[in-house]
Amino acid sequence: MLPSTLSSTTSFIDLLLDAVCVVDVDGRFVYVSAACEQIFGYTQQEMEGMQMIDLVAPDDRERTLAAANRIMDGHPMPHFENRYVRKDGRIAHIMWSARWSEDAQVRIAVARDITASKRNEALQAALFAISEAAHASSDVPALVRQVHATVSALLPAAGFTVALCGAGGALEFTYHAGHTGAASTGPGDEARALCAEVVDTRKPIMLGPGQAPAPDDLCSWLGVPLETQQEAIGVLAVHSGPGCTPFSDGDTELLQFVSTQVATAIQRKQLHARLSHMAQYDELTGLPNRRLLYDRIATAITRARRQQGQLALLYLDLDGFKKVNDMFGHAVGDQVLQAFALRTMQCVRGVDTVARLGGDEFVVLLDSVTLPEHAELVADKIRATVRQPIDIGQGRILRMVTSVGIALFPQHGDTLDQLLQHADGAMYEAKPHRAAGEQR
CATH class of the missing domain: 3.30.450.40 (GAF domain)
Structure with missing residues (x-):
C-alpha cells in the first residue's frame, strides 16, 4: 500500500522538482504544484487566482501572450522560454512545456527554472x-x-x-x-x-x-x-x-x-x-622621442602639401653642455635637460611638438606656420627663456645658452630628411664660440 502522502495524483505532482501549472481560458492560474513556491517565490495559495501575465517580466509579456494564443489554437509548445518576476523582485528564467486541453478548457504547462544555466x-x-x-x-x-x-x-x-x-x-x-x-x-x-x-x-x-x-x-x-x-x-x-x-x-x-x-x-x-x-617618449624629459617626432613631421608635411601651407623645424642644442656634466655631475646635467625641456614647451602652442633626439639635442615642430617670421619669433622666445637662471642647489646658479637652427617647409626642403638636415646645419652655423654653463 502506498503511503497516505502519495495517495493522490496531486501529492505525486507536488514531489516534482519542476512546477506544474494549469491556466484557464482567462489567463488565471487555477492550479499550481508545490514546486512553484521554490521557482516563483509565491505559495500555491497566493498564485492560484492570479493572472499569469502579471508575473511575466514586462519585456516578455507581448511574446508570452502570443505564445499562449498559439497553444490555445492547438499548437503545443515544448521549449518556450521567458522571464518571470519572483515575489522578491528577482528575475527567474523559465523553460515551459505547454499544451491546451480542449475538454477542460485550460492550458497545462510544466515549468523548469533555468536561471542558473x-x-x-x-x-x-x-x-x-x-x-x-x-x-x-x-x-x-x-x-x-x-x-x-x-x-x-x-x-x-x-x-x-x-x-x-x-x-x-x-x-x-x-x-x-x-x-x-x-x-x-x-x-x-x-x-x-x-x-x-x-x-x-x-x-x-x-x-x-x-x-x-x-x-x-x-x-x-x-x-x-x-x-x-x-x-x-x-x-x-x-x-x-x-x-x-x-x-x-x-x-x-x-x-x-x-x-x-x-x-x-x-x-x-x-x-x-x-x-x-x-x-x-623620452624617459628623462617626458618629451616625444625621435620615432614619434618623425611620425609627426611626416604627418605635418603631408597636411601642409595638401593644404599648401607652411611649417617650421627648430633644431636646438645647449652650448657647452658637456662641461655641465663634467663640472657638476650627470644628476645636475639631467636637471638642466629637464628644465630646458619644460621651458621650451612653455614657448610653443599646444599643437606644436617639442621632442628630444638624444643628449642635449632637441627639435621643435611648428605646425601650420603662417609667416616665416613666426618661426624666428619662437626661436627668440626660446633663447630668452632658456637663459633664465637655473638653481642647481647649494647656492649654485646656472645660465644656459641654446643655439637654434630653423628650416621652413617648403623653402628649405619638402621631405623630412631635407628639413632636418637644413635645420641641423643652420644650428651649427648659429652656434657661438662660448661655453653654455656660466656659474654665478
Whole structure:
C-alpha cells in the first residue's frame, strides 16, 4: 500500500522538482504544484487566482501572450522560454512545456527554472566580451566603458564606478556612471566612501537602501576589490536605482568572479600603455622621442602639401653642455635637460611638438606656420627663456645658452630628411664660440 502522502495524483505532482501549472481560458492560474513556491517565490495559495501575465517580466509579456494564443489554437509548445518576476523582485528564467486541453478548457504547462544555466551562459559571454574589449579598446577608460555594458547584462548595475590605486595608494576614479546609466564627471561622496572602504579591507561590501555610507540613499550598493594574482589594483562598484531589488550574495560572488577578469584586463591594458609610452617618449624629459617626432613631421608635411601651407623645424642644442656634466655631475646635467625641456614647451602652442633626439639635442615642430617670421619669433622666445637662471642647489646658479637652427617647409626642403638636415646645419652655423654653463 502506498503511503497516505502519495495517495493522490496531486501529492505525486507536488514531489516534482519542476512546477506544474494549469491556466484557464482567462489567463488565471487555477492550479499550481508545490514546486512553484521554490521557482516563483509565491505559495500555491497566493498564485492560484492570479493572472499569469502579471508575473511575466514586462519585456516578455507581448511574446508570452502570443505564445499562449498559439497553444490555445492547438499548437503545443515544448521549449518556450521567458522571464518571470519572483515575489522578491528577482528575475527567474523559465523553460515551459505547454499544451491546451480542449475538454477542460485550460492550458497545462510544466515549468523548469533555468536561471542558473542562463546566468552561466551570460557569464561566459561576459568573460568573452571582456577579453575582446581588452584587445579592442584603445585605453583603460574605453575598456571600462565596455565592461560597464557587459556587467549591466548580468546585474541591475546601471550605476558603475571603477577606481584604480594610483601613486601612494590614492584612488583615481577612472570611470563613473550614476544609477541612470549616464557617465558623469565624477562620483559622489557615497561612492568614494564605499570604494575607500573596499580598498582598506580588500573585501566585498554590499549595502542595501538606507545603509552607510549614505543613510538617506535609496540605492543598493555592491563593491568588490579589483585583484590580480599579484596585487589589488583598485575597486569595481555597482549600484542600482531607488526601488530596485537589493543585491544578493549570489550577485557578490558573480561580481567577484568577473572583477578578477576585469583586473587582469586593466593591468594588461596599463602595461601596454606603459610600453607604448616608453617606445614613443623620452624617459628623462617626458618629451616625444625621435620615432614619434618623425611620425609627426611626416604627418605635418603631408597636411601642409595638401593644404599648401607652411611649417617650421627648430633644431636646438645647449652650448657647452658637456662641461655641465663634467663640472657638476650627470644628476645636475639631467636637471638642466629637464628644465630646458619644460621651458621650451612653455614657448610653443599646444599643437606644436617639442621632442628630444638624444643628449642635449632637441627639435621643435611648428605646425601650420603662417609667416616665416613666426618661426624666428619662437626661436627668440626660446633663447630668452632658456637663459633664465637655473638653481642647481647649494647656492649654485646656472645660465644656459641654446643655439637654434630653423628650416621652413617648403623653402628649405619638402621631405623630412631635407628639413632636418637644413635645420641641423643652420644650428651649427648659429652656434657661438662660448661655453653654455656660466656659474654665478
